Amino acid sequence: MDKIFTPELKAKADKIVALYETRRASVLEVLRLVMEHYGHVTIEAEEAVANYLGIAPIDVHEVITFYTLYYTKPKSRVRFNVCRTLSCSLLGGREVLSHLEEKLGLKAGEMHPSGSCSIQAVECLGACELAPMLQLNDDEFIGNLTKEKIDELVKKVM
Amino acid sequence: MEKLISKYFVPGKTFSLAEFEQDGGYQAARAVFDKFPDPKALVEEVKKSNLRGLGGAGFPAGMKWSLVPQNTGKPVYLVVNADEGEPGTFKDKYILRHVPHLLLEGIIIAAYANNVHKAYIYIRGEYTHPYDMLQKAVKEAYDKGYLGKQIFGREFALDVVVHRGAGAYICGEETGLLESLEGKKGFPRLKPPFPAVVGLFGCPTVINNVETLSYLPYILNRGAEWFAKLGSEKNGGLRLFSVSGHVQKPGVYELPLGVSLREIIYTHAGGIRGDRKLKAVVPGGLSAAIFRADEIDVGMDFDQLRAKNTMAGSAGVIVMDETTCIVKALYVTMRFYGHESCGQCSPCREGTGWVSKILRRVAEGRGRTGDVNNLLDICSFMGGTTICALADGAAMPLRSYIEKFREEFEYYVKHGKSMVDGTALETQTLHDTSHMSHVGS
Numbered sequence: 382m383d384k385i386f387t388p389e390l391k392a393k394a395d396k397i398v399a400l401y402e403t404r405r406a407s408v409l410e411v412l413r414l415v416m417e418h419y420g421h422v423t424i425e426a427e428e429a430v431a432n433y434l435g436i437a438p439i440d441v442h443e444v445i446t447f448y449t450l451y452y453t454k455p456k457s458r459v460r461f462n463v464c465r466t467l468s469c470s471l472l473g474g475r476e477v478l479s480h481l482e483e484k485l486g487l488k489a490g491e492m493h494p495s496g497s498c499s500i501q502a503v504e505c506l507g508a509c510e511l512a513p514m515l516q517l518n519d520d521e522f523i524g525n526l527t528k529e530k531i532d533e534l535v536k537k538v539m
Numbered sequence: 540m541e542k543l544i545s546k547y548f549v550p551g552k553t554f555s556l557a558e559f560e561q562d563g564g565y566q567a568a569r570a571v572f573d574k575f576p577d578p579k580a581l582v583e584e585v586k587k588s589n590l591r592g593l594g595g596a597g598f599p600a601g602m603k604w605s606l607v608p609q610n611t612g613k614p615v616y617l618v619v620n621a622d623e624g625e626p627g628t629f630k631d632k633y634i635l636r637h638v639p640h641l642l643l644e645g646i647i648i649a650a651y652a653n654n655v656h657k658a659y660i661y662i663r664g665e666y667t668h669p670y671d672m673l674q675k676a677v678k679e680a681y682d683k684g685y686l687g688k689q690i691f692g693r694e695f696a697l698d699v700v701v702h703r704g705a706g707a708y709i710c711g712e713e714t715g716l717l718e719s720l721e722g723k724k725g726f727p728r729l730k731p732p733f734p735a736v737v738g739l740f741g742c743p744t745v746i747n748n749v750e751t752l753s754y755l756p757y758i759l760n761r762g763a764e765w766f767a768k769l770g771s772e773k774n775g776g777l778r779l780f781s782v783s784g785h786v787q788k789p790g791v792y793e794l795p796l797g798v799s800l801r802e803i804i805y806t807h808a809g810g811i812r813g814d815r816k817l818k819a820v821v822p823g824g825l826s827a828a829i830f831r832a833d834e835i836d837v838g839m840d841f842d843q844l845r846a847k848n849t850m851a852g853s854a855g856v857i858v859m860d861e862t863t864c865i866v867k868a869l870y871v872t873m874r875f876y877g878h879e880s881c882g883q884c885s886p887c888r889e890g891t892g893w894v895s896k897i898l899r900r901v902a903e904g905r906g907r908t909g910d911v912n913n914l915l916d917i918c919s920f921m922g923g924t925t926i927c928a929l930a931d932g933a934a935m936p937l938r939s940y941i942e943k944f945r946e947e948f949e950y951y952v953k954h955g956k957s958m959v960d961g962t963a964l965e966t967q968t969l970h971d972t973s974h975m976s977h978v979g980s
């Protein structure tokens with residue numbers, strides 16, 4: 382347990398826990414904290430979080446597996462999350478995704494063996510005014526995508 | 540038309556506390572204590588404004604507040620729904636990103652009205668930049684004494700905690716959200732009891748959408764009657780329409796409730812791209828029943844749209860021009876529900892899953908005789924049979940797309956390709972991934 386919650390990380394987690402009525406309520410944010418620190422959440426880290434919060438490991442595992450934003454394996458350096466829902470799809474989202482797949486030699490859902498990049502087709506990100514769009518590295522929204530814009534983006538970030 | 544909230548939507552800008560105050564911000568929250576010595580009078584004022592729940596349900600906001608029991612001996616919580624997951628909807632993001640203090644001011648007013656001393660803002664996990672802006676605003680408000688132990692120097696404490704979701708559409712459903720906020724997977728709860736009575740941590744809870752709360756300062760500053768008059772009958776005020784799809788100018792437009800759909804598309808969003816013809820419109824987020832082009836002379840408020848068998852929902856307007864294949868559009872739509880069903884209720888888990896698989900087969904040109912009827916058959920057991928409204932939200936587009944464009948579905952099944960663009964989707968195969976490692980999550 383100490384291996385995961387270093388004194389520094391524990392101090393941060395304590396601050397999060399203090400915001401909530403129950404320790405369990407903080408689990409989403411504590412998992413995010415652990416993930417931001419280590420890059421992903423291992424099964425050992427899940428157990429450490431469960432111990433730290435005083436809840437059953439299964440309760441943490443249920444959360445990890447229910448939500449889509451937690452990485453349980455090492456993630457790639459560059460991550461393209463391409464929206465596939467209606468507005469993006471109407472404006473050429475499918476073609477943009479195929480172009481990116483071709484360019485990187487990957488299919489959506491795959492990571493390059495070198496760990497350099499990965500593509501995910503994701504559901505609506507709340508940025509339909511930018512359609513077709515993607516989220517880069519779980520952060521920046523990049524929109525009005527065309528094949529040319531994908532080429533430029535890949536050149537810039539890869 | 541005067542802009543209220545959207546006047547703050549300046550590209551690249553987030554209004555700081557000082558800038559917001561300079562523009563009259565926090566005046567309504569500051570004045571609320573003296574103006575309404577009895578919070579019940581404030582609830583009555585909001586009732587008079589005809590403010591509706593702008594997250595999508597359209598429940599009268601003042602009425603919702605009046606259902607919260609104040610005599611249970613338990614604390615009352617305010618939960619702000621900033622999960623914004625309904626496809627086609629992106630307006631709350633603008634409030635969070637450009638003027639988070641307006642939301643905080645609305646939160647203070649709602650907290651005072653409902654005797655709340657702790658509020659949680661549940662923001663979707665993908666909104667990283669809006670989250671940063673919101674956290675910064677919360678800190679500014681604490682530093683200035685607008686949140687904390689004695690807000691505005693009054694004997695009134697209010698804490699605000701910002702909580703990030705982790706990627707689940709179902710957590711926008713209010714009871715799924717509560718479960719998630721308690722640290723669990725987002726399985727919606729059976730109602731009753733309603734969250735007003737038994738909500739967060741078993742306590743009475745007010746759940747309001749970001750936009751709903753953000754109109755409160757205007758109602759207090761300029762009066763409930765003024766606000767009510769801005770909109771249509773029993774639908775007070777303005778609201779933020781998110782317009783996307785095949786329009787010239789996609790974006791957020793703040794217009795009166797009851798504005799015509801035609802006006803939104805042709806006057807505000809600049810009409811259809813490339814001067815093509817309109818084919819269909821989703822009026823209120825992905826879960827709303829679709830309109831054909833000849834049905835857009837309709838007033839966009841909760842009651843008029845309900846009378847047309849669809850819904851105002853989250854005001855996410857998705858526009859489709861004549862080049863749109865409705866079959867493929869429905870496949871994309873139903874794939875969403877298949878992916879996002881939480882799996883708790885069988886009619887939804889199985890229904891959305893099978894509908895999405897059958898539509899995939901049809902869209903790939905491998906449709907079978909009877910598929911269209913099968914889809915309608917599945918649809919008939921999905922509505923009204925589940926704990927939450929996700930399945931009803933899936934059934935509405937499913938039934939309406941098929942009923943209004945049935946010939947396109949029949950053609951696709953018969954010919955193995957789209958009547959509109961003459962193509963079918965590539966057959967999805969389980970490609971060899973042995974040399975690849977899969978993405979972490």
